[in-house]
Amino acid sequence: MDTDHIALELHQFPHSHYNEKARWALDFKSVPHKRISYLPGPHTAAMRKLAGTTETPVLKVGGLVVAGSAAIIDALEANYPDPPLYPSDTEQRKEALALQSWFDEEVGPGIRRALFAELMQELGYLCKLFASEKPLHTRLFYRAALPIARGTIKSSMNINEPGAVEAGYRVTQAALDRVAAQAGSSGYLVGDSFSVADLTAAALLAPACNPPHPDMEFPLPRPARIDAWFGRWAAHPGAQWVRTIYRKHRPRRVLPLRAAA
Known part of the structure; x- marks a missing residue:
């Protein structure tokens, strides 16, 4: 997946620890991205439409949607391997x-x-x-x-x-x-x-x-x-x-x- 020229969108809540995991991974790997913040509660319809879930974070990479902080880190590790977050051993x-x-x-x-x-x-x-x-x-x-x-x-x-x-x-x-x-x-x-x-x-x-x-x-x-x-x-x-x-x-x-x- 070539993501170098695709805008990344992180759909998130501010001050949320699971969302912070995704923000941290993006920033640690120096991946430019847009953050789109939602209000908890009113976010439900938009998240269901975007990702089929009511939970955040959700990362949108072109037409690909990745839901959940662990899955987002896994996708980033695959496409932006340096600096690594997964040990080589x-x-x-x-x-x-x-x-x-x-x-x-x-x-x-x-x-x-x-x-x-x-x-x-x-x-x-x-x-x-x-x-x-x-x-x-x-x-x-x-x-x-x-x-x-x-x-x-x-x-x-x-x-x-x-x-x-x-x-x-x-x-x-x-x-x-x-x-x-x-x-x-x-x-x-x-x-x-x-x-x-x-x-x-x-x-x-x-x-x-x-x-x-x-x-x-x-x-x-x-x-x-x-x-x-x-x-x-x-x-x-x-x-x-x-x-x-x-x-x-x-x-x-x-x-x-x-x-x-």
Whole structure:
């Protein structure tokens, strides 16, 4: 697939950790792309039409549509192999992809559930996170609709399930413990260089660590409840590892062209 002369479009949510995985991979490989941001909820019809799914991120490359952060990274690795995200050693590659799967399937949903349990009590700030790029009238409409949609949001993330939020806190703690323990003297989770394992772990833990990057750093002023959320993990060695990986390996945006959805 020749993608060198085809415009890439990343259909995304701002401040979303799965979307951050895709953004990071594109920027790490210096792939110019357009980012098209949607509002969670109203995005559903457009995503179904584009990709047959309600989830983001979705990467559109000419007539090809790739859905999901892992699939997007796989496609980028195949077409933009340098710098690599997959280790060249076969066993290390298996280990890195297994770590990606664990974070994608277990950690990502858990940390999102725990954080949204807090954000559901700060709807004005939630609107600020996801609608800041939209025109004023859109932001006002979205903010007015959030109290009505609160129940649907909680249901979609299983926030109301008994013990679900507590489980989200536990898996966040477990993931931070794991990266702190597994990062060796090199500072990396697999082998001695940055890979998809480090990118995935850092991106999916970003909502607990507030890393120093404009694509994921939570805007100020923050509600006390959200500051307390970050404070819970701030001193953890795993959170320090996340911020270090961001400083070392998260580039600034590559041609951050944006278009309204």
